[in-house]
Amino acid sequence: MPDDPGAPNQSGASGRQGSLRAGWSPAKPETLPRRTLWPAVAALGIVLVMWGVVTAYVIAGVGVALLGAATIGWVGELLHER
Numbered sequence: 782m783p784d785d786p787g788a789p790n791q792s793g794a795s796g797r798q799g800s801l802r803a804g805w806s807p808a809k810p811e812t813l814p815r816r817t818l819w820p821a822v823a824a825l826g827i828v829l830v831m832w833g834v835v836t837a838y839v840i841a842g843v844g845v846a847l848l849g850a851a852t853i854g855w856v857g858e859l860l861h862e863r
Contacts, residue, residue: 814862819855826851 801807826848833841 814859817855817858819851819858823848823851823855 826844826846829844829847830841831844833839833844
């Protein structure tokens with residue numbers, strides 16, 4: 782059905798360049814934030830905190846430090862993104 786405005790165009794993508802349905806607007810955000818490793822570092826910090834609570838508080842302390850560094854790094858990267 783080539784007359785369907787919501788149907789994919791020739792390249793397989795929906796008509797972002799073409800016309801949108803009545804009342805629709807382009808998706809926001811138009812650009813995605815760049816990739817970062819800080820969420821993975823934060824997850825590792827959380828794992829170390831939980832593991833440290835069960836085994837040794839030194840490991841939990843390392844996890845807290847890692848989680849704090851990840852939070853500061855991630856927020857800092859988001860603030861300087863624009």
